[in-house]
Every structure is written in C-alpha cells, then in structure tokens.
Amino acid sequence: xxxxxxxxxxxxxxxxxxxxxxxxxxxxxxxxxxxxxxxxxxxxxxxxxxxxxxxxxxxxxxxxxxxxxxxxxxxxxxxxxxxxxxxxxxxxxxxxxxxxxxxxxxxxxxxxxxxxxxxxxxxxxxxxxxxxxxxxxxxxxxxxxxxxxxxxxxxxxxxxxxxxxxxxxxxxxxxxxxxxxxxxxxxxxxxxxxxxxxxxxxxxxxxxxxxxxxxxxxxxxxxxxxxxxxxxxxxxxxxxxxxxxxxxxxxxxxxxxxxxxxxxxxxxxxxxxxxxxxxxxxxxxxxxxxxxxxxxxxxxxxxxxxxxxxxxxx
Numbered sequence: 001x002x003x004x005x006x007x008x009x010x011x012x013x014x015x016x017x018x019x020x021x022x023x024x025x026x027x028x029x030x031x032x033x034x035x036x037x038x039x040x041x042x043x044x045x046x047x048x049x050x051x052x053x054x055x056x057x058x059x060x061x062x063x064x065x066x067x068x069x070x071x072x073x074x075x076x077x078x079x080x081x082x083x084x085x086x087x088x089x090x091x092x093x094x095x096x097x098x099x100x101x102x103x104x105x106x107x108x109x110x111x112x113x114x115x116x117x118x119x120x121x122x123x124x125x126x127x128x129x130x131x132x133x134x135x136x137x138x139x140x141x142x143x144x145x146x147x148x149x150x151x152x153x154x155x156x157x158x159x160x161x162x163x164x165x166x167x168x169x170x171x172x173x174x175x176x177x178x179x180x181x182x183x184x185x186x187x188x189x190x191x192x193x194x195x196x197x198x199x200x201x202x203x204x205x206x207x208x209x210x211x212x213x214x215x216x217x218x219x220x221x222x223x224x225x226x227x228x229x230x231x232x233x234x235x236x237x238x239x240x241x242x243x244x245x246x247x248x249x250x251x252x253x254x255x256x257x258x259x260x261x262x263x264x265x266x267x268x269x270x271x272x273x274x275x276x277x278x279x280x281x282x283x284x285x286x287x288x289x290x291x292x293x294x295x296x297x298x299x300x301x302x303x304x305x306x307x308x309x310x311x312x313x314x
Contacts, residue, residue: 013096024198031203031205060191084108147252158177186255237249240298259308271308280297294307
C-alpha cells in the first residue's frame, strides 16, 4: 500500500474529465460538489463528451453539455473513443489527472501518458488517469458488469475506482465502494444505485485529487476474472433455460438495456417481467401469445412472461 505524503500544493490540480454516460456525469457532479473543488484546490479546464450521434449505441448515454454549461467549463464532443484525435487538446490543458468514466473504448498508452507532474509525486499517485468500474476488481473485469452481476446471481458487488492502464480494468485500485445485490434486483434498480454511488465516489476521490496524493494497491492478476461482451441477441429466452435462468435474464435486461425476448413463429416479443410458473402437463405444450403475456414452455415448466408493453402488477 502506498502511503500518502503530505505537503504544500502550490496550484490547483487540473483535472480533464471524459464521459458519455450517466455514471461519468454523476461522478463529475460529485467532484464539482466537493470541498476540494469549492475551495479552489481542483480546477476542470475541459470536459470531453461523446458525440450525440453515438448515443443510440451507448447504453446510459448522457451529454456533458448541461453540466459544462452550469459550471462554465469548456467542453468538446468527439466520436473518437480512443481520444487520440484530442491528444493535443488534452495536452494543452496540462492536466495532473485525466478521468475517463463511463467510456466504452480503451484509451491507448500515448493518451494515458499525458497527465504528469514535476513534483516527484508519481510514487504517491500525484498524477495519472483514473476510471471507475462497477465490480469488485479484479473480479469482473470487462463488459456488461450490471447484467452479468444479476445473471450470475451475485449477492454483493462494488464500484472500483482505479488507475487506468493499457489493459482493460487492470490498474491499481484506489477505492472500492460496496453494494449489496437484492435477490429481486433488476438492472434498472442496480443501475440507479450504482449511479448514485458514482456521485459518492467522485466526492471522496476529489480530496485526493486536490492534494495530488492518491494511494492505491495493485490488483492480484491470479484472482482476476473477465466478463465478456453481451449483444442484444444474447437476450433471447429459449426452451432450454430453467424458469430461474429466465427470471434472472429478464431482470438483468431492464432499465437502459435491450430487453430479453422470445421468438415465436418468427416474431420477437420483448419481455418486461416473469409471472407464475406451472408444471408441464402430460402432453407437449407450445408457446402461446396472449394479449399482454406469453405462456412459454421451458426446462422445468411453463412460465408466464409479461410483455414489456404491459402494465406490470404483483
């Protein structure tokens, strides 16, 4: 564990912030609400946002413009997920820190190397690039962490704050904010709670940003796991699944995510919730589509699937 070193900071810490996502906005709101920012120990010379033309392909998209306008912070938009086309713009800000949160592309080493300091503080986190990831790193590196958390049936998780490296989610961990996962958790409920946790994480991180002293600890690669990318097609419910697996998949694909679905006679039906399960009868049963639901034979019974357009009551 790196030990913090106290000392006089002669100028505010310059922090360039990058996001195209709700999580990044909430984290930056936390930083901008912190005593370190309000006392002038942090300044944000630039906000970089994902261009709105990519919003349709970004789950949880949010523009940086309202936040930048509210605080009078210069901002630019980009379609370049690697940020290489903005390297000179970032460099001109002379940042101590580059925060990249809620960003789907890996930032290459030439951009990660831009933040720097001349005070010999590299050994205590005096500058660098920082990200956040909603798993307890090194567990759950990779993509789609919220759906995977529910599909895998986890009962707890964490928001990890860490230094960015060239590898995905591999850098030293600064902090981890714990969250319980409820047995009936949905992607929507977990998304909102993790968003709120980003605000808290941003506010707490700001203290270290303002001091330019951010202790961290290396991840143990021997305990690392990697979760793969999920595509909309991965949300298909099939007869080979159990009712419990179907229920988890449906809950994992609520909120901002593409819904779970069944395909019957070539038509796709999006599912909003799972209702009752009854045993399969003596004869083979086929899927039946009603006005607001689908009765779907699965591995351990016939499950009632409520259509996403239906009013869900319990």
